[in-house]
Amino acid sequence: MRNLDITTLRSFMAVADNGGVTRAAGFLHLTQSAVSMQLKRLEELLGQQLLDRSGRTIALTGSGEQLLAYARRIVKLNDEAIGRLTDQVYEGEIVLGVPHDIVYPSIPQVLQRFHAAYPRVRVQLISSYTRNLKEQFSKGKIDLILTTESTSTEDSETLAERPLCWIGAPNGSAWRQRPLPLAYCLHCAFRPKVVAELDKMDIAWDLVVETESDRTVEATVAADLAIQTMIEGTEPPHLAQIDHGGSLPELPVQMVNLYGAEVTGSHIVAEMSGFLRQAFSTVSTPLAAPHWHAA
Structure with missing residues (x-):
């Protein structure tokens, strides 16, 4: 009978969650070689290739995807049992x-x-x-x-x-309009900086939405009635970064x-x-x- 090792499963989960061995090693406070060795032993134990290393980034194979689901359940049950049966329970x-x-x-x-x-x-x-x-x-x-x-x-x-970036509806055209239609929350700290940059470029703008509701701003922008600014990488899937080709000012970090x-x-x-x-x-x-x- 072959047995899966909890520590090895944690390393495998960390690699899957962090997209690679380097970040996983940092998260686990281990060396890259130690994590790589654990993954190798896990693949040898199962007789399956768990990671696709052919591309620039590491991806899970079909077997890896199956194991990840089991690994999460096994580790969760392990931690629950340890937590309930020992004094090291944090509340x-x-x-x-x-x-x-x-x-x-x-x-x-x-x-x-x-x-x-x-x-x-x-x-x-x-x-x-x-x-x-x-x-x-x-x-x-x-x-x-x-x-x-x-x-x-x-x-x-x-x-x-991370830099601020211009956000609009996917394939939208609101960013081409003048005055430039803007939508912001009432307390947004980005707005004064954005307005100052627009004024520097002599771009006329119009604050068409000023609200306490983030949802209202998102709905307006998603309808291509205005644009907004967000920190790069935090935009929701129904909005997109605008490739304006220099027509709008670059924004600060x-x-x-x-x-x-x-x-x-x-x-x-x-x-x-x-x-x-x-x-x-x-x-x-x-x-x-x-x-x-x-x-």
């Missing part, structure tokens, strides 16, 4: 604050992985704009916050630097900053911070929709 609650515009696609993945590791810890997610999150954090109402800011700060840790990682000394807060670092470390990897050439 409690973390309040996590994240700006609306960077919740997707990373935060659902973070919540899922954290829950698998700490099933008895409740995570309360608060989604708001950066200024409000910082105010709530300063009052001790939120344990950890992410922010989108133009600079790093002394009391925060910068997890990623934004920092994704983490506050609270070193404040409480709590183990579960430190662990959540680690999950957030890993999720936002893929700076150069597209996270969502591809570029579209707007017609």
